[in-house]
Amino acid sequence: MQAVTSTALDPAELLHRLRARTARGEQSPITHVEQVPARDGHPVDWPSWVSPALIEALAGHGIEQPWSHQAAAATLANSGTHVVLATGTASGKSLGYQLPVLSRLLTDERATALYISPAKALAADQLRSVTRLGLDGIRPATYDGDTPREERDWVRQNSRLILTNPDMVHHSLLPSHQRWAQFLRRLSYVVIDECHAYRGVFGSHVAHVVRRLRRAAARYGGSPTFVLASATSGDPGLTASRLVGLPVEAVTADGSPRGGVTFALWEPPLLPDISDDGADMIQVRRSALSETADLLTDSVIAGTRTLAFIRSRRGAEVVASIARRSLNEAVPGLGSRVAAYRAGYLRDDRRAIERSLLSGELLALASTNALELGVDLVGLDAVLICGYPGTRASLWQQAGRAGRAGGEALAVLIARDDPLDTYLVHHPSALFGRPVETTVLDPSNPYVLGPQLCCAASEAPITLADLPLFGGDAAQAALDGLTASGALRKRPSGWYWTHRGRPEVDLRGTGGGPIQVVEEPTGRLLGTVDPESSHSMLHAGAVYLHQGVTYVVDDLNLEDAIALVHPEEPEWTTQARDVIDLSVVSVRSYVDAGPVGLFLGEVDVTSQVVSYQRRRIATGELIDTRPLDLPARELRTVAVWFTVSPRALEAAGVSPADFPGALHAAEHAGIGLLPLIATCDRWDIGGLSTANHIDTEAPTVFVYDGHPGGAGFAERAYEAASEWLRATREAIASCVCESGCPSCVQSPKCGNGNNPLNKPGAIRVLDVVLQSLADNS
Structure with a gap:
């Protein structure tokens, strides 16, 4: 293995080196540098109730005192108060829940505890952390899909601290709760780590898994205290309370020290003008993947331990592959110090990569957000973020992966050729100095509530006393519907599941098994x-x-x-293309703004992948389009949409012939900018535009949630429509291109090959909408 000696570059020097690779005299790719100052820590004495054995074990690993927020949250939890600890990355949230949990397990030899995280890697990391302490009698163990069948019985019967995920609680623990009776009877604490990850439909499902867990524990006499850990988020107490269905107190004052962070916004340079026939000159930016791969290469050569976050699985593979090839050309064998990491790898592959990173054998990783959560990546110097991750909470979570030893760190956001990314690197105030978003979840979503009630009924009959737990009136209405459909049977003692097998419910909304x-x-x-x-x-x-x-x-x-x-x-890449049809089912709310209508309601969406394109890797040239025969997919969800009268469009200078292109461009940009307003990214949402929709009988732009029953994103867009559409209009108008490009109105997921698009028309459409909404306010 090629050794690399760390040069211990400070962030400013490393950023200068990365910048220096661009041609001299060329416009700098750095659009903004934000200096996040260092912060001193606030240690406090150990709370009197903490087990002396635990204090001694922690001291043996260099922890002499807790930080103020750790002690505050731990003391609340020890008193039986449900609490969420919502502080920054690397603030030591783990100790905040380890103190009450491990103290209870050490002082009460019968007590048990359950730790739930959204990712297997995080549970494995926590297992390493607890095992390192060498505490007697706790027998911590992971219980997840990677746990061999022959080990699962041992874990259930012997472990007093089980580390798992919501999927295993849903699929294994709760359906066989009778076998877990002793564990549930003695359950003292439930830790829900990285709870900000439970958003949208996934979060709504997990909220009911937690309610089912509470019901199962109560059945055997257990009444656990819930301790939640979260990245900084808007109103974490309310979000945590909605997740667990109980009052939760929030601890948000961060008492940990933090090294300074140099945070740079980086826009890849424009490529030379290219054209297919020498006529229409098109300027596009260098891809963010290529730019990130080069920056990762330069960081490794500089001896900097670096983590690059990539939006897609394929992108992570591409960045790692390019960096390895470039490094091997510079120093033979150096490419072996870089790897990709993503979901979908087999267990042994994931564990090997994690060990190699922790040991220093690997110097850099190109990872999906699978490593965004709190896995302890000690000693990283820099983080490269390839494309805005969708929320400010995720952005700071990813940036916080570097500088864990309290030293200075560098974070670089590399903009994709995308409306939102382009907007953000030129409007840094939208990122810095603003609070992070509130996590959105809706346990009353009927597409979540109905299946979850079926799961609950299959575990034990649902009684009238259970209704407040599952949502009161909403639960009653769902039970009535399930009874009428034959899924449940109502008897004097409650509602019963009527089928032999268990209900099939997909928590993560992936559409079934992998x-x-x-x-x-x-x-x-x-x-x-x-x-x-x-x-x-x-x-x-x-x-x-x-x-x-x-x-x-x-x-x-x-x-x-x-x-x-x-x-x-x-010598080519492939890109699938799809077609979408949408019909309006119902209108929940609307704004009548004269020539403009703004609506929120339910829609049915039919989508089908019908073909794929092959493009040459070297040039991006289209080789051909090949048909596919795949089944259509049906989705009932929530959408926000606006209509504009044809007369108003024509008065604004948009001719009827340009209606389709203008609306299509506005749709693309609106989808691209919605993550600025809602807790989502553009892959969570979809859209459709048409010059005359059959249901609205007018030019219409729809934006819909890409999850059954909706995930709260369309509602947020409806509530903040003026803010959202104003940012969309500004992003289009400020782009330097003449006729539309990926930075403003082109979309990487367009099923129509980004045709037709009319950039000037989109601006005029949005002007009409914004003016009409303003006049109506």
């Missing part, structure tokens, strides 16, 4: 892909990347949930 990716020549299982992504990632002919190796998909069998691939190095 698709296995199998190398056809050898039969080797490479990894998995969620069903929702499989139509676009694993269709026949798709190019699929796995740990730096390129494969081509031979066959996708959805019925058997398997995709067969073979290794190949084609």
